[in-house]
Amino acid sequence: MQRHTPSWRTASSLPCVTPIWSVQKPSQSDTMSTPTRVGLLEAEDIGKVRLCGLDLNKKNLRELRRRIGYVFQDSDSQLFMADIYSDVAFAARNCGYSEQEVQKRVTQALAQVHLENLAKRQIYRLSGGQKKLAAIAGILTLTPQLVLMDEPSAALDPKNRRNLINILRSLPCAQLIASHDLDFIYAACDRVILLHDGKIAADGAVKDVLRNQELLEACNLELPLMFQKAD
8 A cells, every 4th residue: 555645535555566464543443444445345435546456446346356355353254154165165166167176276275274184174163263264265265466354363362373373474465454453463464554533643564663652652552562561
């Protein structure tokens, strides 16, 4: 995203060539609305925005949705088939790929999130971390240029959290993450766009933005726990 103006609603561009970005804001409703707007799940007028070389508008809705993937905060809202393989294969099958191509894409996606040995496991038997990875795999079958994620670290234990960070950093596509988990963002992302009162308060490298205590406190945030001094 090229930031030339202070407001989220003004001209911006998402070229889909950078690795992992984070959008952060203290208000939960605003961080949740960011990926849904970029993902055109809410196809409203949000100003002039270009995404992957296309204008972000209703005319380009179908093509933009093909190029991006959206991972919900609650994986149970995204997984609806009986087992991992069937769920991950759903999008590719729905796009009309041959079963041979579907199998190829599912195998590759499951390998990317390290679930290849659990392909036939029922969804209800998965842990929260495994559900999150299965949801991501379902998106990856369509080889998106951009993956949007809403609070991906929510409700994960430390082991699954670290596993998710490592997997996100290994993915070849650009990622835009909305999160309040500053420690997760510091470990997973390269760039942070900090939103406050509907405007961009900061846009820069993670190490520059998330270690700026004065800036974070002005936006009603605190330093990541790893940088807070013990009392």
